[in-house]
Amino acid sequence: MGTVLIRRTSKEELLWARSLPSRRRFNSSNDYIYHVAMLELLPSTYYGVQASLSTNAPTAMRNQFTASSISLANGLYDHEDIIQAGWMVSTPLFGNLVPRVFIHWMVDGGRTGCYNFQCSGFVQISRSIAPGSHTQPVCIYGGDQFDLLFQIHKDVNNTGWWLTIEDQVIGYWPLALFKTLNEAASSAQWGGEIFSPRTAPGPQMGSGQFPEEGYQRAAFQRLTCVVDESKAWAAPNIYNVMDSSDKNDCYRVVEGPWGDDNPWLNSFYFGGPGGCEI
Numbered sequence: 001m002g003t004v005l006i007r008r009t010s011k012e013e014l015l016w017a018r019s020l021p022s023r024r025r026f027n028s029s030n031d032y033i034y035h036v037a038m039l040e041l042l043p044s045t046y047y048g049v050q051a052s053l054s055t056n057a058p059t060a061m062r063n064q065f066t067a068s069s070i071s072l073a074n075g076l077y078d079h080e081d082i083i084q085a086g087w088m089v090s091t092p093l094f095g096n097l098v099p100r101v102f103i104h105w106m107v108d109g110g111r112t113g114c115y116n117f118q119c120s121g122f123v124q125i126s127r128s129i130a131p132g133s134h135t136q137p138v139c140i141y142g143g144d145q146f147d148l149l150f151q152i153h154k155d156v157n158n159t160g161w162w163l164t165i166e167d168q169v170i171g172y173w174p175l176a177l178f179k180t181l182n183e184a185a186s187s188a189q190w191g192g193e194i195f196s197p198r199t200a201p202g203p204q205m206g207s208g209q210f211p212e213e214g215y216q217r218a219a220f221q222r223l224t225c226v227v228d229e230s231k232a233w234a235a236p237n238i239y240n241v242m243d244s245s246d247k248n249d250c251y252r253v254v255e256g257p258w259g260d261d262n263p264w265l266n267s268f269y270f271g272g273p274g275g276c277e278i
Contacts, residue, residue, distance in 0.1 A: 038191030206271020
């Protein structure tokens with residue numbers, strides 16, 4: 001087997017990372033803005049989250065990021081723990097505008113944690129895919145569509161929260177890292193997010209199209225599932241799904257059909273063209 005190449009984190013990347021939100025849901029400051037177009041489950045007990053993410057290539061300027069991800073969280077405000085995985089476009093984090101796999105974890109509302117390998121914590125297992133790997137091929141507007149299946153779940157031996165992409169085990173976050181995620185998550189989320197200096201126009205999210213554009217145009221996530229209290233994978237109950245988007249004139253979500261036994265059930269479109277007043 002080959003050896004996976006892990007990018008060395010530069011001093012500039014570390015400085016930029018300190019400007020990122022300490023909580024994934026935070027109030028935009030005078031200097032920066034942060035917006036999401038996401039679906040979220042009502043609070044319950046969750047041991048895993050899954051979705052197949054369309055592999056898009058939105059544009060972003062310097063000191064911005066735009067991402068599509070799945071995540072699990074537990075705790076409130078300054079005591080929130082989060083684990084997150086998906087793909088991101090970010091020149092400060094990756095050195096170019098190529099969409100790449102990313103991971104993010106934090107404890108106590110951001111007092112501990114980081115993106116990718118900016119700190120110790122995530123244990124890399126795969127020798128072929130790692131945070132920083134390209135997500136290729138990318139979707140073609142009006143043409144072929146591609147997606148990658150991301151899954152985070154707590155293993156039965158209580159070793160940690162494991163990340164898989166397609167059928168490959170990427171690595172895990174040891175339970176010892178966490179305070180409120182050491183037992184289970186209380187919320188699960190899917191969707192897109194952007195971060196930008198307030199002085200710059202907002203970056204694209206998803207494919208750069210509004211979700212109403214639909215298939216072959218808008219970004220999507222499908223095959224959304226959670227591991228519920230029964231410790232089995234299950235489709236989310238549509239009546240427990242909330243739209244937590246916070247800037248609908250710029251970025252939003254449109255739900256698709258929900259149910260079982262169809263690759264396009266339990267799906268949604270999301271995103272926006274950016275450039276709007278933020």
